[in-house]
Amino acid sequence: KKLVVWAVCVAACIPGLAQTLQAPFVHPGLNHSRADLDRMKEKVLAKEHPWIEGWDSLCNFRDSRADFKASPKPTLGGLTDAAKAERDAKAAYYNMLRWYVTGDESHARCAVDILNDWSNSIKSVVTGELFMLPVAAFMKAADLVRLYPGWEQEDRERFEKWPVIISIRLAGISWARRDLGPDGTAGQHVLLYIGVYLDDAEMVNSAIDYYKNG
Numbered sequence: 001k002k003l004v005v006w007a008v009c010v011a012a013c014i015p016g017l018a019q020t021l022q023a024p025f026v027h028p029g030l031n032h033s034r035a036d037l038d039r040m041k042e043k044v045l046a047k048e049h050p051w052i053e054g055w056d057s058l059c060n061f062r063d064s065r066a067d068f069k070a071s072p073k074p075t076l077g078g079l080t081d082a083a084k085a086e087r088d089a090k091a092a093y094y095n096m097l098r099w100y101v102t103g104d105e106s107h108a109r110c111a112v113d114i115l116n117d118w119s120n121s122i123k124s125v126v127t128g129e130l131f132m133l134p135v136a137a138f139m140k141a142a143d144l145v146r147l148y149p150g151w152e153q154e155d156r157e158r159f160e161k162w163p164v165i166i167s168i169r170l171a172g173i174s175w176a177r178r179d180l181g182p183d184g185t186a187g188q189h190v191l192l193y194i195g196v197y198l199d200d201a202e203m204v205n206s207a208i209d210y211y212k213n214g
Contacts, residue, residue, distance in 0.1 A: 004150070021208070023199035028143045030196060031093075041101045055101070063087065066106035070114040072121035076133055076164060086134035088114050089141050096144035108148040115145055119159040133164060139193040165194055183199035 028034060043051035058064050070088040073081050090113040099107035123156070142159060145151050159165075177190060188207040195203030 021201050021204050023204075025196050025199055025204075027146060029190035030140045030143045030148065030193060032144070037100050040097070044101050058094060058097065061094065063091040064098055064107075066098075066104070066110045068095065068097060068110055070115070070117040072117040074121055075124065076122055082133055085118065086137050086183075088118065089134050092141035093144060095138070096141065096148070098103075099148065100144070105150065108145075108150060111141060111145050111150050112148065115142060115151075115159055119155070119162045122163050124163055133190075135164060135190045136193040137151050138164075139197045142196055160198060164184040165198075168194060 026033070026038070032040075040051065046054045062068075068091045071084050072088070072090070073084070076085055092114040095107040095111040095114075098104065098146065099111070118138070146156065188210045191203050192207040194200070195205075195207060
């Protein structure tokens with residue numbers, strides 16, 4: 001239900017969504033806009049409350065440290081592997097927030113290394129219950145990592161062709177309507193995030209259409 005509400009909020013906030021969305025999309029555009037990040041930076045650097053308390057909690061969390069190391073696997077399936085992958089994706093996201101606010105490139109490099117390690121590790125098309133894979137978490141991280149000029153074009157292109165993403169793009173909306181997950185919306189959630197990240201208007205509009213019309 002929360003995802004449905006989120007999709008409705010997106011529909012209300014993005015001009016033209018009542019009809020169809022057109023690529024390219026604004027980046028970053030998943031969890032945060034550039035204005036959100038700038039406001040976060042301003043409040044933290046000014047040590048304003050309650051922002052500074054949240055920032056301190058983030059910095060004290062071990063997965064936000066620049067020495068975090070990913071645990072990539074040659075395949076991705078099962079709850080254990082998915083949980084490890086999601087932790088890695090979130091660590092990349094946390095490190096990118098720390099880079100954006102402080103300018104400390106060690107955090108950006110950590111996030112880049114996490115995405116590169118995973119995009120280098122999985123070589124085969126992923127099958128199974130795709131909604132269980134932490135793809136949305138990787139998309140949220142990557143949407144921030146693309147802000148960092150040190151993410152090489154070759155690495156970024158390899159990530160975009162990651163078999164996990166390709167598997168879902170090949171399966172498309174028919175998979176998303178079949179592989180709904182426990183709350184009935186997980187498939188569309190994943191399609192929406194991939195579509196926005198890759199500027200794939202067809203994927204985004206398919207996901208939104210399902211939210212609206214079933």
